Amino acid sequence: MARELRITAVRVTPIAFRDGPLLNAAGIHEPWALRAIVELESSDGRVGIAETYGDAPMLRALEQAAPLATGLSPFDLNRMEARVHASIRPAPGAVEFELAPGSHSAKNAAKVASAFEVAMLDLQGQLLGAPVVALLGGPVRDRVPYSAYLFFKHAEHIERPYAPDAWGEAHTPAQIVAQARRMIELYGFRSIKLKGGVFEPAHEVECMRALHAAFPGLPLRLDPNANWSLAASIAAAPALDEVLEYYEDPTPGLAGMAELAKHTKLPLATNMVITTLDEFRRGAESGAVKVLLSDHHYWGGLRVTQTLARMCALWDLGMSMHSNSHLGTSLIAMTHVAASIPNLTYACDTHYPWQEEEVIEGGRIRFEDGAVRVPDGPGLGVTLDRAKLAELHAQYLACGLRQRDDLAQMKKYDPTFTGRTPRF
């Protein structure tokens, strides 16, 4: 029986793919985004896959944890989690590595457990002939809606390492509206998020109002990534009141968000002040936030995301989903878990439209009316394109980047840029 199979090998392949010159609170995206493809091989030669962070500290954590998965059954999710959490502990006082910006320093053990869990569920699904969502209690929706994730951006990277992307510059309200129009035409998204924290708050508010005028009725979100002071966040709130469905992390810290909540009718959302179950315990009653952005990559996996969903329902918090730059394996894992959660009531964030490359067979995943159909084949329903994997790994080796650093990249454009937050 399938359960007698064992995980015989853990392979981690760092990859790099082209990424746009996207601006954010920490600086600007580098020309290459880093990810890692995790492969768990079973004793019958099957391979389960997951996609996660590709920064050097994550690669070290995965390397350290590889022996913890080896020898387990693909069904041993609970034993795997227990082993990983018991083994990957930060030294006392150590600061866990930050995947700036927006991903935060969640626990390394949770990140590793998540990658292993997704690959093990992929193996389980292949062995059982069931899609991952069926192993998560089945879908409550057949398609998962994503939002159009807009960025302020330059037309091309300062290094000009490859031809500029097709999106052009986006600094002004008109350019942001044009970016939204193009993205919606291409993919059919039915809600819009703007990554803010880049220009003066008044300018970003003007962009949101322009989007509101251009796309009446479409839910809008603004995420200044905690780059606004409390005063600036309060000052901007009235102009956003009738424009946003939620106001995401305008200002730093639980206390700041709680104070801001007293000054706005907008639900506040976060992936910064509550990023672990333990922070949930400490922050859920604070009144600071009304919407949590889940992210299986750092919350600890698909099952922990389901636990978080039940907790959000209990604490009357809405639930959305956060994203970093990623490829299709992550998108599909997000889609499986999002399909299983009744109270994931907001369209999920995804950076996917900003990527052009892919590492899975069949190439880029398609959006239909802004949504991704939940695969019904075995496991995740995606498999690796080995040639593409080799190509993207070669790019990793060649690009020289080993840890994301939006601040250092920004200093190439503006040597006076400090990255100090909140900037506004």
Add this chain to the structure above:
Amino acid sequence: MARELRITAVRVTPIAFRDGPLLNAAGIHEPWALRAIVELESSDGRVGIAETYGDAPMLRALEQAAPLATGLSPFDLNRMEARVHASIRPAPGAVEFELAPGSHSAKNAAKVASAFEVAMLDLQGQLLGAPVVALLGGPVRDRVPYSAYLFFKHAEHIERPYAPDAWGEAHTPAQIVAQARRMIELYGFRSIKLKGGVFEPAHEVECMRALHAAFPGLPLRLDPNANWSLAASIAAAPALDEVLEYYEDPTPGLAGMAELAKHTKLPLATNMVITTLDEFRRGAESGAVKVLLSDHHYWGGLRVTQTLARMCALWDLGMSMHSNSHLGTSLIAMTHVAASIPNLTYACDTHYPWQEEEVIEGGRIRFEDGAVRVPDGPGLGVTLDRAKLAELHAQYLACGLRQRDDLAQMKKYDPTFTGRTPRF
């Protein structure tokens, strides 16, 4: 593929089996315990089973909910839960039915969802060739320890409906010690629980101290079922301090338990003041309890029990498991979920030794050194003995009981018994 199967029929069979004259806070067990066997039949003729309460209000709730499961895939746990919770709502102001004593008025929807979930997981496991525990992330232990669950009892029922059981009378410390000795000899249990709330607290404390003397080193628990006043609970605490591993629900209410907690070093345990996830939200920070007793039958199922376990870990609460009178299908479901939970660190409660009858093939489940081995066959690993099911259903029809009423039964012995709590 298996996922295209549908649930075509829901069968609910109420059963009655012999139960001892066990004393508790509410009164005394009647000669027959009621349960229901729930069968979900799939379109390929397989049957998934669960065991739950057999009281009339539960049978009505199951009947009402049957169409909600019909037509679903056995993998549609999330859709089933959503449907059941949307459909089974108490009328405003209505009091949900109580399964006195000790089981409490958890939400009917959670009880129904639990029964359906267990039967659906049984079907999934059969279809996939995997034990239920594998569908819950796999076992973290191969055997689940249970505790010796002692009761004060009479030698036989007042009606003498059948020959008295082999356990005899247990009123005195010596009789309780003898009961423990017999139960441990038969089953090998390595911890002991006494259901209290029956005699004067001083008498019950004396019993615990006698057990402590007779079984040095064995963890002991006392559960007066909220039948002691706060003052009596505080007064009894010092004599129990070095005797108990936890002090379970001595006094009613969260406020009373929180006050008691200030007066004892003993961890307080409960299956009375926190019995739902919503009560957990409101009570977890109260300091009232340090150990929660889970029970998949009323918390909402095996997966909700896993969620509860993660929440207990977050809030630094210990976790044990509660039981009502039950047969092997419940015992095995408890064993699957308990095997999957790393932080279920206490031996689970079970009434199983008090039952003599069985409804599953192969008869009574065996304890080895006080533990039940987690089955590794497909699904729950137990199947119905149709002849026994018919026999126990016939007993249900013949016995005349339709809703457990320990108070009315007690009045047959003592017409002055009021059931008022706390009695002491």
